[in-house]
Amino acid sequence: MEPRLVGPGPYRATRLWNEIIELFRAGMPLRKHRCRFKSYERCFKASEAVDCLHELLGSNQNFGPEVTRDQTVKLLKKFLKNHVIEDIKGRWGKEDFEDDGHLYRFPPSSPLKSYPKKPSCGKEVIKFPDWDEMKAGPFQEHIPVKSVMNSEMWYKRHSIAIGEVPACKLVFRRDLTQTNIEEIWKSITLSRLQKVLGLDSLDEVVDTKLVNSKHIVQNVYNVNKQGIVILEDKSKELPHWILSAMKCLANWPSCSDLKQPTYSGFERDVFKTIVDYFGQMKEPLLTFHFFDIFVSVLGLLQKHSKAVEALQISCLLLPPENRKRLQLLVRMMARISLNQDLPPLSESVRTRTLMVQGFSRCILCSKDEIDLDELLAAKLVSFLMDNYQEILSVPSALKSSVEDHVVHLQRVQIKYAGADSDAALPPPSFCHQITTGEFEYQRATSSQEPLAALLEEIVMNKEISVKDKKKKLKQFQKSYPEVYRVRFPSPETEAMLFPEKTKQKPPILMWALKKPFQPFHRTRSFRM
Numbered sequence: 001m002e003p004r005l006v007g008p009g010p011y012r013a014t015r016l017w018n019e020i021i022e023l024f025r026a027g028m029p030l031r032k033h034r035c036r037f038k039s040y041e042r043c044f045k046a047s048e049a050v051d052c053l054h055e056l057l058g059s060n061q062n063f064g065p066e067v068t069r070d071q072t073v074k075l076l077k078k079f080l081k082n083h084v085i086e087d088i089k090g091r092w093g094k095e096d097f098e099d100d101g102h103l104y105r106f107p108p109s110s111p112l113k114s115y116p117k118k119p120s121c122g123k124e125v126i127k128f129p130d131w132d133e134m135k136a137g138p139f140q141e142h143i144p145v146k147s148v149m150n151s152e153m154w155y156k157r158h159s160i161a162i163g164e165v166p167a168c169k170l171v172f173r174r175d176l177t178q179t180n181i182e183e184i185w186k187s188i189t190l191s192r193l194q195k196v197l198g199l200d201s202l203d204e205v206v207d208t209k210l211v212n213s214k215h216i217v218q219n220v221y222n223v224n225k226q227g228i229v230i231l232e233d234k235s236k237e238l239p240h241w242i243l244s245a246m247k248c249l250a251n252w253p254s255c256s257d258l259k260q261p262t263y264s265g266f267e268r269d270v271f272k273t274i275v276d277y278f279g280q281m282k283e284p285l286l287t288f289h290f291f292d293i294f295v296s297v298l299g300l301l302q303k304h305s306k307a308v309e310a311l312q313i314s315c316l317l318l319p320p321e322n323r324k325r326l327q328l329l330v331r332m333m334a335r336i337s338l339n340q341d342l343p344p345l346s347e348s349v350r351t352r353t354l355m356v357q358g359f360s361r362c363i364l365c366s367k368d369e370i371d372l373d374e375l376l377a378a379k380l381v382s383f384l385m386d387n388y389q390e391i392l393s394v395p396s397a398l399k400s401s402v403e404d405h406v407v408h409l410q411r412v413q414i415k416y417a418g419a420d421s422d423a424a425l426p427p428p429s430f431c432h433q434i435t436t437g438e439f440e441y442q443r444a445t446s447s448q449e450p451l452a453a454l455l456e457e458i459v460m461n462k463e464i465s466v467k468d469k470k471k472k473l474k475q476f477q478k479s480y481p482e483v484y485r486v487r488f489p490s491p492e493t494e495a496m497l498f499p500e501k502t503k504q505k506p507p508i509l510m511w512a513l514k515k516p517f518q519p520f521h522r523t524r525s526f527r528m
Contacts, residue, residue: 003060008197008296008310010204013372015449016062018112020075020372021084023060025106026489028052033103040088042492043105049076049085050099061302063375066382068353071375073099080104083111108496109459112452181406182213188402189216193313196306197296205292211317218320220394227393229324236321238328242277245270250332252342271345271358278329278362285326288367290317295376301383308387312395323392326363330381330388333359337385356381451483459487459497466498 003023006015028049030042044052054072057063077095079085086092088103097104176184190211194202202208222230231237238246248270286294293314300307315323336342337352346354360377363384384391458472477484488494 003056003062005061005302006299008199008205008299010292010296012292012295012299013366013376014113016372016376018452019062020057020060021079021112022486023056024053024079024084025493027056028106030105030492035088035103040103040105042496043088043103046076046098046100046102046104049104057375062298063379064382066353066356066378067375068357069099071378073097074374075372083107106496109456111460112456176406176410182217184406184409185216185220185402186211186213188405189313189316189398192398192401193293193310196310196313197300199296205296206290210289212319215319216316219316219318219323220399222320223394228327229320231320231324233321238325239277242274243328245274246328246332249274249342250335252336252339267343268345274332275358278359281362284361284363284365285318285322285329286364287318287322290314291364291366293317294364294380298376298379301379307383308390309395311384311387311391312393313398315392316394327388327392329359329363330384330392333381334385334388352385355385448483448486451480452487455480455483455487470498 003019006012006019028044029052030044033040033043033045050069050072053076054067054069057067057072057075058065076085077097080087080092080097081095083092084106085104086107088105092107190202190208197205199205218232219229222232224230249267252267294311297307297310297314300310315326318326333355336345337355342351345351349357356378360374360381364373364377364380366373455473455476458469458476461469464472473484488497
């Protein structure tokens with residue numbers, strides 16, 4: 001089974017979880033092992049599982065080579081807890097997996113997570129705020145003004161040879177309030193994010209009603225020369241002592257706010273203080289509400305420019321205090337990881353890896369503990385550190401688009417009979433062209449996921465008899481051989497679902513060995 005890139009969309013974390021399980025089951029070598037004078041077939045050592053899964057994650061484009069062995073062990077702990085694997089005695093449910101020589105095996109069927117059923121929604125077009133046209137006065141109804149033609153009017157004038165100037169009137173807009181402008185920002189921002197992610201509806205990944213339009217406007221305009229957000233509520237600022245500690249490490253060795261270190265290990269104590277402060281936050285900086293959006297953006301990392309734009313827009317949705325803390329924290333992390341003058345902050349872990357491990361959970365995590373959130377957060381934080389200057393700046397194209405739209409709405413316009421008064425501003429586009437290969441892949445994956453869930457439901461159903469289950473599986477294999485091959489890549493995996501029962505032979509009785517009594521038959525003899 002070849003690994004595939006899981007693109008943006010709903011339930012991306014669940015889709016990744018299911019794919020990793022299938023890849024691990026298909027790629028983990030199984031052989032005979034001995035333990036305490038006893039042999040066990042088709043099992044593996046814990047250290048072998050760590051080696052295999054670590055290599056699998058490192059070569060998978062959804063995760064990448066920055067996945068550490070320690071993160072792999074943590075994922076295997078969750079595998080054991082969720083009965084993806086079990087020990088050779090059939091025990092599971094606890095996270096007591098260690099990187100050692102203990103023996104484990106796959107259960108007959110590893111549980112794949114099902115997708116929550118949502119009502120299907122068509123292509124959603126985010127509507128812009130609508131303001132009624134002000135009624136024109138009697139002196140404004142018929143004003144002989146030279147025509148400014150759109151393409152339709154030009155076609156009529158030149159193809160049908162209409163030489164008259166059509167009747168027109170001036171259209172005045174109401175003055176836009178601050179609330180109107182904020183709603184325009186929210187509408188255009190969300191529509192652009194929907195287009196970049198390539199989704200039919202943003203409702204698949206976020207409740208758009210909870211997006212605060214004021215936060216977007218504040219994050220765009222209330223900034224200093226460096227692009228850092230200026231908070232209106234000063235009580236939400238970082239404490240001065242934390243800012244001083246962050247500046248100390250970011251500008252090492254020239255600590256402006258602190259005295260020069262007087263003892264060995266000073267920089268490690270400062271770093272631990274920063275980690276402890278951000279680690280005690282009740283909610284991550286990217287918030288629980290926007291978790292699915294940022295996980296969806298991870299599916300675009302292969303397309304660098306799209307990923308950067310998607311993160312730029314997504315970070316504008318954050319509360320201003322969260323955006324400012326994210327800007328300061330990621331900038332500090334990037335500077336520390338590139339600072340050659342800073343002494344090592346750990347004897348066993350590289351500085352960059354230490355940054356990712358120390359702060360990934362305070363930047364992104366799920367409210368409901370999920371199984372891949374640590375790996376997903378590490379992937380996102382690494383990308384943020386490498387591109388923080390672009391990502392945490394205001395996207396200029398979006399800003400220009402909104403400001404042009406606001407100016408257009410405030411401008412006095414000329415409306416002709418039968419023409420659209422807003423024809424000068426092209427409507428936003430919500431579709432983008434894809435290649436034939438991408439279309440075929442989307443068509444295949446969108447149909448295979450429900451089929452895989454159906455197959456798993458048949459496998460896990462304990463209410464039907466073994467005979468009926470075999471019959472249904474045979475019908476499924478005949479109808480959908482590719483989906484069946486992914487679930488059962490080899491005859492051995494299929495055989496594990498129906499373990500053969502050992503038949504006990506009846507005891508051999510001694511009397512059964514004896515021949516039955518044969519009467520004596522007298523024969524005649526003939527003498528010559």
